Amino acid sequence: MRGQIQHFAHEFRAGVRNPTQLMLNYLFPLGFYLMMGFVMTGINPEFANTMTPAMAIFVIMVAAVLGLPGPIAEAREAGIYRSFRTIGVPAASVLAMPALTTALHALAMATLVSLASPRFFGAAAPEAWAPFAGIVLLTAFCFVAIGLLIGVVAKDSRAVTLMSQVIFLPSMLLGGLMVPLSLLPESMRTVAALLPTTHAMQAIEGLAFGRETIINPTLAAGALGITGALAVVLAGVLFRWDTRAESGARRPILALLALAPLALVAVLG
Template sequence: MKTFAIHLLFDFKAGLRDKTLLIMNYIFPLGFYLMIGGIMPKLNPQYKDILIPSMVMFTILVSTILGMPNTLVTFRNNGILRSYKINGISKFSVLATQVISTIFHAAIVTIIILISAPVLFNVRHLEDIGALILIFIVMSIACSGLAILIGIISDNTSVTVIYAQVLFLPSMLIGGLMFPSDALPKSIKVFARLLPSTYAMDAFKVLAVHEKGLFDPIYSIGILVLTGILSYILSLYLFRLDNNNSSKSKSRFLALIALIPVILGTLFI
């Protein structure tokens, strides 16, 4: 446990010292939050109602999907993962410290947004902080799991960028962050249901704002948690110390199992 705590503290500090991680964990999310907070409410006054949750979800997406995979790939390609194994650090510890430290950073940014949004942009204080905390946790589980899985199956950082953008860009455009998912055309709503952010934003709408959503929040939370758990399990199973793996094609195919919950959500709810 002491070794795990030391490793976790090291990863947390790395998120502050490493320029790339600092950008992904703090500068990019907070800079985008300030820009969107200054522009969107003027274009659409109703956006104030979703400013806080949308920017919290954005923070999670950036910190996990855009930030975590490259770190794992760099560690593997530079021999750091093999060095960890030689020194007795398990693959579970390697993945767990990455997940926990990243979620810690996202939580700090979330607190900054919660405190500053009412002051800077005249946004109402959230009445149900508990609902936001719940959605933050389940969204973090889903996105960190997918981010770890992307890092596991990618051979280099160029590939992680492609995989990450396939998830990140649609989440921004049709995942409920910029405008409500129920305002989307029917044809696009189908694709939006493949995105974790869609379920997170809809669950927040029902639980915190007490408005009618597209889905039962129990289903939304279940889909996010199952997506994360499947991703964690697959990441442990497909974990590689280097790229000399004869089953790389099989590994990438198996990673698609993590998408089963959102696919079932698209088909049946």
């Protein structure tokens, strides 16, 4: 247990010591949040209705999908996990510690923007804070698991950037953070329904704000949880200690299975 505690402490410190991780955990999300608060609410007053959940989800997504996978792939490429293995660090710790600490950093920022948005930018506050907090936690779980999976299956750090952007960019444009799902053309809604941000926004809007949604909010929340669980399992199965390892063969295509619950709910919901 002492080992796990030291490992957790190390990963937590790395989240603020490593300049890239500091940028993606705190500085970039904060800067973007302030810009959206000052600029976007002026350009589009309707944004205030969704700003609180959208920004909470955004900061989580940046930390988890852009910030988490890179250090995992880099550590594998540099032989750090190989060294860890000789010390006796279990694979579960190698995966769990960066995931847990990233979740903590992301949730700290999500809490900040959730409390600050209604107060400083006149954003709508949730009618029910408990479901809001619950879905934010589920969203963090889902995104951190996806980030973990990307870090595990990506061939190298360049592939990480590509795979992260495949999730991040559509989520920003179509996932309900900038433009509500209801305003998207029908064809785009199908694509949007495959994105975790869409389900997170729909779940929060339905369960925490009491608004009409296109996707059943309870099913959307469930899809986030199942997607996260599937991604964790797949990350464990596909994990490799180093680039030469024979176990956990590289099968990035399998990682797509993690998105199946989102697609299923999109069809049902």
